[in-house]
Amino acid sequence: MTPEKGNQKRWSRKKKLENMPAFTLLQESIRETTAYIPKSELLTVNAMIVEGNYRDEQGNMVTIPMIPIEVYRIIRRDAVLESLEIVDLRNALETIPSGIDIQRAHELYSSIKEDGTAMITSLPDEEGKTEKVQVNISTRMIAEALNVSDEGVSFRAKKDVQGEVFKKKGAAATFEDMTNIQVRFPTRLFMQFFMADDKRPARFTTPNHTAAITYTWANQQIDPVILNHAELIFDLLTKKKKHEVISYLGAPEMLTKIAYFALGKTDELPPSPSQLDWIENTHEEEIRIEQETRSQRAKRRRRAGTEEEEVSPGKDKKPMSSKQAEKEDRAQREALFERRAEEFRKQRADEGDFEDKWKPKYEQETKRKADRDIPQRSQLFSSSSETEKTEESDDSQRSSPRPIFDEYEDYEDPFADKGSPEKPKKNYAASPRQTAQRPIITEPWEEMEAYQRLIIENVQRMHLIARQGKDEASEEIEGLNAQLRTAEKQN
Numbered sequence: 001m002t003p004e005k006g007n008q009k010r011w012s013r014k015k016k017l018e019n020m021p022a023f024t025l026l027q028e029s030i031r032e033t034t035a036y037i038p039k040s041e042l043l044t045v046n047a048m049i050v051e052g053n054y055r056d057e058q059g060n061m062v063t064i065p066m067i068p069i070e071v072y073r074i075i076r077r078d079a080v081l082e083s084l085e086i087v088d089l090r091n092a093l094e095t096i097p098s099g100i101d102i103q104r105a106h107e108l109y110s111s112i113k114e115d116g117t118a119m120i121t122s123l124p125d126e127e128g129k130t131e132k133v134q135v136n137i138s139t140r141m142i143a144e145a146l147n148v149s150d151e152g153v154s155f156r157a158k159k160d161v162q163g164e165v166f167k168k169k170g171a172a173a174t175f176e177d178m179t180n181i182q183v184r185f186p187t188r189l190f191m192q193f194f195m196a197d198d199k200r201p202a203r204f205t206t207p208n209h210t211a212a213i214t215y216t217w218a219n220q221q222i223d224p225v226i227l228n229h230a231e232l233i234f235d236l237l238t239k240k241k242k243h244e245v246i247s248y249l250g251a252p253e254m255l256t257k258i259a260y261f262a263l264g265k266t267d268e269l270p271p272s273p274s275q276l277d278w279i280e281n282t283h284e285e286e287i288r289i290e291q292e293t294r295s296q297r298a299k300r301r302r303r304a305g306t307e308e309e310e311v312s313p314g315k316d317k318k319p320m321s322s323k324q325a326e327k328e329d330r331a332q333r334e335a336l337f338e339r340r341a342e343e344f345r346k347q348r349a350d351e352g353d354f355e356d357k358w359k360p361k362y363e364q365e366t367k368r369k370a371d372r373d374i375p376q377r378s379q380l381f382s383s384s385s386e387t388e389k390t391e392e393s394d395d396s397q398r399s400s401p402r403p404i405f406d407e408y409e410d411y412e413d414p415f416a417d418k419g420s421p422e423k424p425k426k427n428y429a430a431s432p433r434q435t436a437q438r439p440i441i442t443e444p445w446e447e448m449e450a451y452q453r454l455i456i457e458n459v460q461r462m463h464l465i466a467r468q469g470k471d472e473a474s475e476e477i478e479g480l481n482a483q484l485r486t487a488e489k490q491n
Contacts, residue, residue, distance in 0.1 A: 017055045023103035025064070029053040032337050035065060036192040036204045037074070041185075045073035046340060048275055049192075054102055056110075056246065063200060064102065064249045067192070068275035072097055080185065087186045087215045088227040092148045093193065098257055099270030105255035108262075109196055110246055112137060114238045120259050123268065135262035137237070143230040145261035146194075146254060152226030155210050156235075159217035166212075174205040183215040194233055197250035198242050208236075276344050454487055 013029050020026065033051040042048055047070035055061050074080060075093050084090040104120050112118040116137040121130050143150035165180070166173035178184050187207045195208060210232065218225045233254075249255075253272075260269050458480050 013053050014061050017053060017061055018059070020055070022057050023054055023106060025052050025054050025102060027052075030066075032333065033065060034204055036188045036195075036201075037071070038188075041074060042071065045070065046344065047071045047073060048337070048340070050275065056106060058245075060245050060247070062106070062246055062249055064100070064252055066100060067097070067253060067272075069097055069272040070275055072272075075189075083182055083186045084189070085224065086219050087183060087190070088149060088152070088218070088225065088229065089186060089190065092146055092229070093189065095147045097272040098253055098260075099272050100252045101256045101259065101270055102249075102252065104259040104263075105252045106246070106249055108137075108255050108259045109198070109237070109249060110242075112237055116234070116238060118262075120263065122263060123265050133263070135259075137234070137258065137262060139228075139230040139234045141261060142233050142258060145257045145266070146230070146233070148229040148233070149226050150228060150230035152228050153214070153218075154228050155214050155232040159213055161213060161217045162220055165209075165216045171206070171209075173207075173209075175207050176205075178207070178212060178216070180216045180219055183212070183219050187212050187215055193251060194229070194236075194254050195250055196237060196255060197248055198246045200248040201250075276341070455484065458484060 013026060016028065017026055030050050030052040032048050035049040037049065039048075047068065049065060049067055049071060051063055051065045053061055053063055072093075075084070081090055084093060107120050108118050111120075118135055118137060119132050120135055122133050124130050139150045142148070163179060165178065167177040167179060175184050175188060178187070190211055191204075191207060214227060218227060257266075257269065260266050462480065
């Protein structure tokens with residue numbers, strides 16, 4: 001029996017899934033999809049939400065949405081972070097995102113009971129063996145796994161909200177009908193990341209009324225409010241009426257975190273993939289060609305040089321039916337999907353790795369700046385054309401000449417009280433008895449340094465002699481003065 005044209009793709013995916021193991025994602029089924037987060041917001045950060053198909057143990061085909069790590073760029077905005085603080089979700093969405101374990105997420109959602117017990121397959125041991133284990137899910141476990149609060153204001157309690165929460169009453173109220181604009185986007189984020197559904201939402205436009213009412217009430221409070229999100233998520237998992245056959249698995253990232261925390265394997269959580277990994281493994285070109293209209297197919301062939309005939313201009317001017325309009329719109333989305341994928345690949349290729357691209361440039365710039373700003377000793381005190389090494393030892397730096405006024409820092413008052421013994425100093429003063437100890441002068445600046453030291457030490461010695469008495473010191477002072485006059489003539 002041949003399937004109808006509208007169900008042909010679904011039928012082909014189901015046939016391919018029959019030959020695949022259970023809980024294995026069909027790579028050819030991955031495509032961009034609508035979600036609670038609007039596409040207009042996703043385009044601002046070059047991100048998209050995709051979905052794929054797998055089959056469960058009974059052979060039923062299940063659709064699963066997947067959130068790549070690029071979507072989390074939206075949460076880093078200041079305006080979004082402020083709105084998440086109002087509804088007490090900032091800590092939960094700022095944690096490191098995880099990937100998806102399809103099998104354990106599906107088993108947790110399908111087997112959990114009202115008391116929180118569920119049957120999950122354990123992770124493979126060293127021998128690769130697994131077994132079904134029973135876990136007990138509680139609000140405390142959900143709080144620690146998702147980094148949400150299990151205390152504070154309960155979502156079950158009735159809230160005294162000022163004004164109306166929705167413009168229209170009833171279950172048909174949408175996000176656009178919420179009167180408080182500031183909590184619309186946080187409500188969408190809650191539905192996207194924490195709302196586990198077993199049936200695909202029709203248009204992803206209906207919020208959870210309990211969350212919408214509580215968030216509106218929290219925004220009307222003066223002080224920040226702590227909300228018990230763990231209790232709300234537990235109620236959505238255990239008390240929500242489920243269908244007999246699961247055809248859609250919402251919030252698989254959240255279910256994976258809870259399942260791994262219950263198994264005590266949070267360190268082995270799968271990493272959050274990039275959308276580039278999914279795009280490169282799909283057959284988007286084949287899907288796009290199947291969905292293109294007759295005129296688009298002719299234009300593509302003419303560009304490729306496979307068809308030279310012109311398409312009659314009157315053929316495509318007929319009013320399109322709703323199905324044709326939907327196909328054309330889908331083809332445009334697929335083309336946009338490919339263009340963004342190509343931009344992502346170019347961006348990743350241009351950025352490269354920091355260690356390979358930016359670190360050598362940084363080191364080279366730092367060395368060039370150091371060579372330019374710090375003059376070498378050979379440039380200041382040496383007349384030779386050869387330059388010395390850039391790094392000198394501390395001894396060579398200490399042997400370089402100091403400014404004239406720095407010499408007077410060594411002068412110490414002989415009448416001051418010295419708490420600790422003075423370190424021995426080199427004596428460059430040439431007294432009549434120490435003429436042989438005078439250093440050999442080789443450079444002009446060394447001669448000037450020796451002359452300065454001679455003056456300072458002679459003045460210090462004169463202070464000491466004056467304390468002994470004029471009669472005893474007169475002869476030695478005259479000798480020092482004669483020595484100074486001789487040094488002055490030599491300089």
